[in-house]
Amino acid sequence: MLNKLVANADEAVKDIRDGATIMLGGFGLCGIPENCITALVKSGVKNLTCISNNAGVDDFGIGKMLQTRQVKKMVSSYVGENAEFERQLLSGELEVELIPQGTLATRCLATGYGMPAIFTPAGVGTEVAIGKEIREFNGKQYLLEMAFDSDFAIVKAWKGDTHGNLIFRETARNFNPMMAMAGKITIAEVEELVPAGELDPDCIHTPGIYVNRIFQGVNYEKRIEQVTTRLKS
Amino acid sequence: MLDKFGIAKRIAKELKDGYYVNLGIGIPTLVANYVPDGIEVVLQSENGLLGIGPFPFADEVDPDLINAGKQTVTTTIGSSFFDSALSFGMIRSGRVDLTVLGAMEVAENGDIANWKIPGKMVKGMGGAMDLVAAAKNIIVAMQHVDKKGNSKLLKRCSLPITGLGCVKKVVTELGVFDIVPEGFQLLERAPGITVEYIREKTEGHLLVVGEIPEMVI
Numbered sequence: 001m002l003n004k005l006v007a008n009a010d011e012a013v014k015d016i017r018d019g020a021t022i023m024l025g026g027f028g029l030c031g032i033p034e035n036c037i038t039a040l041v042k043s044g045v046k047n048l049t050c051i052s053n054n055a056g057v058d059d060f061g062i063g064k065m066l067q068t069r070q071v072k073k074m075v076s077s078y079v080g081e082n083a084e085f086e087r088q089l090l091s092g093e094l095e096v097e098l099i100p101q102g103t104l105a106t107r108c109l110a111t112g113y114g115m116p117a118i119f120t121p122a123g124v125g126t127e128v129a130i131g132k133e134i135r136e137f138n139g140k141q142y143l144l145e146m147a148f149d150s151d152f153a154i155v156k157a158w159k160g161d162t163h164g165n166l167i168f169r170e171t172a173r174n175f176n177p178m179m180a181m182a183g184k185i186t187i188a189e190v191e192e193l194v195p196a197g198e199l200d201p202d203c204i205h206t207p208g209i210y211v212n213r214i215f216q217g218v219n220y221e222k223r224i225e226q227v228t229t230r231l232k233s
Numbered sequence: 234m235l236d237k238f239g240i241a242k243r244i245a246k247e248l249k250d251g252y253y254v255n256l257g258i259g260i261p262t263l264v265a266n267y268v269p270d271g272i273e274v275v276l277q278s279e280n281g282l283l284g285i286g287p288f289p290f291a292d293e294v295d296p297d298l299i300n301a302g303k304q305t306v307t308t309t310i311g312s313s314f315f316d317s318a319l320s321f322g323m324i325r326s327g328r329v330d331l332t333v334l335g336a337m338e339v340a341e342n343g344d345i346a347n348w349k350i351p352g353k354m355v356k357g358m359g360g361a362m363d364l365v366a367a368a369k370n371i372i373v374a375m376q377h378v379d380k381k382g383n384s385k386l387l388k389r390c391s392l393p394i395t396g397l398g399c400v401k402k403v404v405t406e407l408g409v410f411d412i413v414p415e416g417f418q419l420l421e422r423a424p425g426i427t428v429e430y431i432r433e434k435t436e437g438h439l440l441v442v443g444e445i446p447e448m449v450i
Contacts, residue, residue: 027280027317028303030296053317080356081303089355096355101279102321102363109318121325121366125344125397128362158297170314171281172297177316205316222296225303230288 002196004164004208006215009039012187016045016152019072023108023148023179024052024062025155028081028225031172032061033156035189035217041068051075051150053104053175055085060223066094077101081225100128103145105178110147112181112210117146153183156217157206160190161197164211165204173205180206189217235406235423235450240374242267242450243421244333244404247372248274255279255324255364257334258302260374264333275311277329279320279360284312301360321360325367332368334361336375336400338390341416341437343400345373346392358395365396377405377434384436386410386417407431409448415440421448 006012013036016022026032040048041064048071055074056063065071066084073095079085088094099107100122110118119142123129133144155176158169166188168176180186188206193216235243237260245267248254252274256262265285268274276285278300285300286307293307300306323329336347345365348358365371378384386403403410408431409421416438419431422445432439 027301028299030280030299030303076357078357078359086355090352098357100358100362101317101360102325105317105321120363122363124366126362126394128358168316170295170297171278171299173314173316174280175317178318224294224296224299224305226299226305227294228288228304228306229291229294232290 002163004212004214005162006213008215009035009189009217010042012036012189012213012215013039013043013154016040016043018045019047020045020151021049021051021149023150023153023183024050025153025174025176025179026052026054026061027171027174028054029056029061029223031156031168031174031176032056033154033189034220036154036187037061037064040070041065044070046070047072049073049075051148053077053101055079055082057081057225058084060221069093073097075099075104077104105175107145107148108175108178108182111149112178115147117144119143120145148182150183151185153179153186155180155186155188157188157190159192159194159199160188160214161194161199161208162214163196164188164208164214165196165199166190166206166211167199167203168205177206181210185212186210187213189215191217191220234426238263239423239450240404240406243409243448244372244374245269246450247331247402248272249330250274252330253277253283253328254331254333255329255368257332257361259335261333261335262302264374277320277323278306279317279324281315281317281320282306282308282312283315284309286312321363324360324363327367327369329368331370331372332364333372333374334364336373336385338385338387338392339373339375339400339403340387340390341412343398343412344390345395345400346390347395349393351393361395365399368399371400372402372404373400374404377407384434386435386437388437407434413440418442419445421446423448
């Protein structure tokens with residue numbers, strides 16, 4: 001019998017130890033695993049390497065783990081919305097590896113596809129290319145980028161079932177499906193958890209084989225970074 | 234001289250019917266407001282949306298639906314959602330017809346720098362390096378000079394490079410420039426701006442062929 005259900009975020013992250021490498025899904029604050037981030041702050045685990053497109057804002061998302069100094073290194077593509085991040089980085093308290101967004105996504109994909117590396121044109125001729133193999137194909141240069149090796153991946157989905165099948169919603173999908181495929185252990189928190197059989201197999205974004213633990217999250221805040229609206233005329 | 238809305242309006246004239254377009258953050262985002270009548274373009278947002286609609290009304294704001302600038306948006310007729318790997322798959326494989334982005338510096342050989350000021354700004358490149366490495370047609374929207382009055386159209390970029398030899402066209406508050414083998418070829422002057430003034434504000438090689446028309450926007 002498949003047994004992937006865990007009671008809550010605390011149980012889901014309880015074996016994440018000091019020094020672990022974890023991936024966290026989301027783009028900005030959209031589609032981030034809010035419950036697990038709260039649980040990690042509560043657990044006090046330290047020296048984490050976090051692979052995530054962004055680093056949250058000062059008081060939400062991964063920013064909460066930066067405030068408690070639980071993060072040793074961030075691997076991200078864009079960290080512009082977080083003043084505490086910038087302060088820790090410029091003072092040398094935090095390591096950062098900035099990598100192109102498409103490279104970040106595709107390195108996750110490579111892991112989930114069982115491929116050791118990819119070639120991408122992104123970063124050729126830039127400091128991203130330093131120390132990396134360059135290969136020419138059809139007259140154009142490409143960088144060799146390695147698949148990720150991550151102890152855990154933590155993702156957030158809209159719906160999930162007890163077999164770990166996941167469905168994401170709108171642009172909250174972003175990095176979640178690729179990170180779900182790229183963790184040695186993948187934890188999924190979902191807004192709505194249903195018994196296996198209730199989700200349409202044609203509509204599954206992430207097949208349950210990639211998911212080791214699943215639970216229904218609570219109290220989603222879903223904070224918006226930039227509320228932009230137009231007026232009804 | 235153009236303001237940022239003028240720059241966006243001028244770039245919008247480069248849009249063609251049926252284009253898939255990726256607009257960067259800042260002035261490039263404004264281009265969406267000036268799509269010429271009678272043509273249809275589909276806007277790509279690299280966080281996983283094809284077919285960006287207008288900003289939502291206050292009562293339809295949805296935290297799950299944002300653009301790459303993290304602003305709330307809507308979908309439009311024919312929209313689709315996808316993950317980040319597929320998003321950059323469509324970018325790298327050349328499906329996006331036009332990319333418009335901002336820059337701190339552009340060099341006369343088409344190099345662009347727009348992601349890092351060493352020791353000062355730490356933000357990251359986001360999707361810019363992927364976009365400039367693969368896009369067929371890249372237009373840069375930017376101010377011609379920095380706050381100290383130094384030219385941003387240079388012989389060589391001084392800041393860390395985002396991509397090599399990739400920029401095709403630059404639109405600033407002073408004019409429209411194509412990147413050609415000789416440097417920045419001036420195509421149009423902004424209203425009220427002389428060729429001499431543009432030459433004075435351009436550090437990179439400026440190519441002026443014949444009479445340069447004032448742009449119509």
